[in-house]
Amino acid sequence: MDVPGELVLSGGRRISVRIVNLGQLGALVSIADLEVAILEGERAALTHPRLDEAGNAVDEILETAGAVVRVDLDFAEAGVSRHMAMYFDGGASP
Numbered sequence: 001m002d003v004p005g006e007l008v009l010s011g012g013r014r015i016s017v018r019i020v021n022l023g024q025l026g027a028l029v030s031i032a033d034l035e036v037a038i039l040e041g042e043r044a045a046l047t048h049p050r051l052d053e054a055g056n057a058v059d060e061i062l063e064t065a066g067a068v069v070r071v072d073l074d075f076a077e078a079g080v081s082r083h084m085a086m087y088f089d090g091g092a093s094p
Contacts, residue, residue: 003057005029006047007084009038010094017084019048022057024088026066030074031082038084042068043094046086065093 001022007015007029015036017029027046031038038044045065049057070085 003049008045022048026087028085034082038071040068040071044068044086045093064088065091
C-alpha cells in the first residue's frame with residue numbers, strides 16, 4: 001500500500017504522510033518532513049482511506065485516533081525518511 005494521508009498531532013501540528021500499511025488495529029506511515037517532532041506515546045489522528053472487506057482502499061476518507069507506538073529513521077541512498085507506527089486504541093483525538 002502507498003497512499004497519501006495526513007497526521008494530526010497536538011498543538012495543531014499537521015504532517016503529510018504516505019501510508020505504508022493500514023489495518024484495523026493501526027498503521028505504519030512514512031514521513032519525509034523531519035522538522036516536526038513526533039514522540040512515542042503521544043496522541044495522534046490519521047486521515048486515511050477506508051478499507052473494504054478485501055483490504056483495498058476506497059474513496060471514503062476517515063480520521064482515526066490512536067497512540068504513536070514507534071518512531072524511527074530510515075537512512076537510504078534516496079535520503080533520510082522517518083517511519084511511525086500508530087496503534088488505533090479508540091481513545092480521544094489529540
